[in-house]
Amino acid sequence: MATQVKKPGTLSAVRQAIGSATAATLEANPAIKRLATDAAQVYFHRDFLTNAECATLIAMIDEGRRPSTLLSRTEDRNFRTSDSCDMDRYSSVIQPIDERVAALLGIQPEHGETMQGQRYAPGQQFRAHHDYFHEGEHYWPKMQQAGGQRTWTAMCYLNEVEEGGATWFPQGGIRVPPRKRMLLIWNNMNPDGSPNEQTLHEGMAVVRGTKYIFTKWFREQPWLQG
Numbered sequence: 437m438a439t440q441v442k443k444p445g446t447l448s449a450v451r452q453a454i455g456s457a458t459a460a461t462l463e464a465n466p467a468i469k470r471l472a473t474d475a476a477q478v479y480f481h482r483d484f485l486t487n488a489e490c491a492t493l494i495a496m497i498d499e500g501r502r503p504s505t506l507l508s509r510t511e512d513r514n515f516r517t518s519d520s521c522d523m524d525r526y527s528s529v530i531q532p533i534d535e536r537v538a539a540l541l542g543i544q545p546e547h548g549e550t551m552q553g554q555r556y557a558p559g560q561q562f563r564a565h566h567d568y569f570h571e572g573e574h575y576w577p578k579m580q581q582a583g584g585q586r587t588w589t590a591m592c593y594l595n596e597v598e599e600g601g602a603t604w605f606p607q608g609g610i611r612v613p614p615r616k617r618m619l620l621i622w623n624n625m626n627p628d629g630s631p632n633e634q635t636l637h638e639g640m641a642v643v644r645g646t647k648y649i650f651t652k653w654f655r656e657q658p659w660l661q662g
């Protein structure tokens with residue numbers, strides 16, 4: 437069987453429009469700053485959650501966590517070694533946070549996938565990957581029917597980590613150490629709406645302590661059906 441070739445992904449007017457509308461919304465917000473890189477549109481909000489919200493989310497992750505999974509087939513068993521948890525979007529804790537994230541980005545909450553809680557113990561990591569879908573992969577036809585491509589990612593650090601656990605964009609020259617309450621936001625697409633390969637990023641291994649985060653991935657179309 438011929439080796440599957442990864443298509444780079446196409447230009448897209450819809451993704452281009454989401455990219456520029458969300459970037460404009462973020463740039464108009466004085467609480468949000470852009471990180472210094474030309475490789476991608478990466479922003480942060482220093483104090484997105486309260487300490488109490490962080491504590492509640494951590495307790496929910498500890499309650500519901502199970503080993504994290506991957507969409508792509510990989511031989512590397514160490515690729516993503518964290519635990520994850522689907523955060524119930526209809527819970528009285530999650531719904532308002534979900535809506536705040538969506539409003540901050542100016543994207544309808546229905547475009548957001550289920551919030552993922554993640555926990556990394558010492559030695560655990562999420563090796564370099566793209567959040568966008570590779571359109572030549574086996575999973576792509578299924579994703580196209582449920583919201584299509586991932587556009588923006590919003591990720592929040594829920595605690596301080598003693599050592600390690602930075603989010604590293606090797607091609608963007610950015611390494612963000614976990615800071616409790618901080619929301620990191622980036623566009624996985626280029627301004628023309630094609631997937632931005634330079635958004636490659638890694639959740640580096642925790643060395644000491646435990647790292648808790650939540651991740652929200654937004655789709656180009658509504659992900660939530662009906």
Ligand SMILES: O=C(O)CCC(=O)C(=O)O
Pocket residue numbers: 554562567591601602603604637638639640649651
């Ligand atoms: O743990 C991190 O810092 C990165 C997590 C991540 O890349 C993701 O959830 O998609």
Ligand SMILES: [Fe+2]
Pocket residue numbers: 565566567637
């Ligand atoms: Fe990621």
